[in-house]
Amino acid sequence: MLDPWSLQVLIAVGDRGSFSAAASALSLTQPAVSRQIAGLERRLGVRLFTRAARGVRPTPAGAVAIDLARDSLTRLRALEARLASFADLETGELRLAAFPSANTHFVPEAVRRFGQLHPGVTLSLRQLDQMALLPAVQEGSIDLALVTEWHLYAEPWAARNAPAGAEPERLAVEGVELVPLLDEELLVVLPAQHRLARRRRIRLADLGDETWIDGAHPDCLGPVTPLAEALGAAPTIGFWCDDWTGKQALVAAGVGVMLMPTLAAVAMRRDVVLRPTSPVLPPRRLYAATAAPAFRAPAVTAMLEILAELALSRT
Known part of the structure; x- marks a missing residue:
């Protein structure tokens, strides 16, 4: 019977297209991956990969083996998860x-x-x-x-x-x-000294000339079309930052404005203000x-x- 680890190596090579990339992903050496694949080929009696210009590609038999290996590992994980459901909440x-x-x-x-x-x-x-x-x-x-x-x-x-x-x-x-x-809800964040900061609700059309701060998905400006329509043009993105502390610091410094989902609103700085928008942007x-x-x-x-x-x- 084939062991799950060999199947995992097989899938890694097929997904990454080379023994070295698979070795890096699995924290193995390249020779160790080569030995695993060679052992599988001897056990199954078929060649699983052929050399390509860069790396390797599955043979027809290899492609079938990868699909079946993926299915087998999914079933094994399902078995583990199903048995774990009989456990209590004292440990784990x-x-x-x-x-x-x-x-x-x-x-x-x-x-x-x-x-x-x-x-x-x-x-x-x-x-x-x-x-x-x-x-x-x-x-x-x-x-x-x-x-x-x-x-x-x-x-x-x-x-x-x-x-x-x-x-x-x-x-x-x-x-x-x-x-x-x-x-x-998506809200707009402005510096406390911004010309519009005293307003209870911000018309996005009034921010058409502002520089915007964006970030990594999904903590970003989101689907840009509704925002662009409200601004009257695509937002001018001047700064990219993935960290909420850093993004707020940029706003507080007066170099740009940004959108903030309500999940992050509890962590606001005191030198920025959070305001609802008009029109209201689609929720997330x-x-x-x-x-x-x-x-x-x-x-x-x-x-x-x-x-x-x-x-x-x-x-």
Whole structure:
């Protein structure tokens, strides 16, 4: 019987197109990866890869083997998750991931409440590339990730799997359930001394000449079309910053303005002001992405309940 580790090496080589890239991803040496593939080829009696101009490419047999290996590992992870659902909340681990604005207050408060209720469960918060959040849930390396609908529409599979007019929660994300939590309003942040800072609501048309501060997806200006229509032209982006502390510091320095989702509003500086906009920009929906209910561990269910309570308190 083939061992799961060999299948994982096979998939890594197929996905990355070279032994060296697969070795780097798996923290192995290139010769070790070569030996694993050679051993698989001897065991199966077929050649799995051929040399290409740069790296390797699967043979027809190799392509079939990669697909079957991927399916086999998915089933093994499902087995592990299903058995974990019989465990209690006295021990275990809960692995979380989120995006920066959710980490300013929402996630830390959820972690605090969970820790008080279930001190025996080890919590960890992983830092991942934003476009890796949903794949991490699919692969089982993360138990729960907070994502937005902007993640969903930006994913490469979204355009392939979304029927016309589909709601984000209807997207085909195999093995993942998207639990809606709340809709965030997008507000504008100005320096406290800005000419419009005393207004209760800011007409976006009055900010058409401003320099804007943008950031990494999804903590960015979002879908630009509604903002551009309200401004009367595409926003002039002068600064890029992924960190909310740094973005606010740029606003406070008077070099630009930005949009802030309500999740990050609790962490505002005193030398900036937060104002609703006219027109109101389309809200951003927040989801918890987890394994499908049949494979969900009790710790994930408990965290979902806490997140739902926190979301309700913000509406």
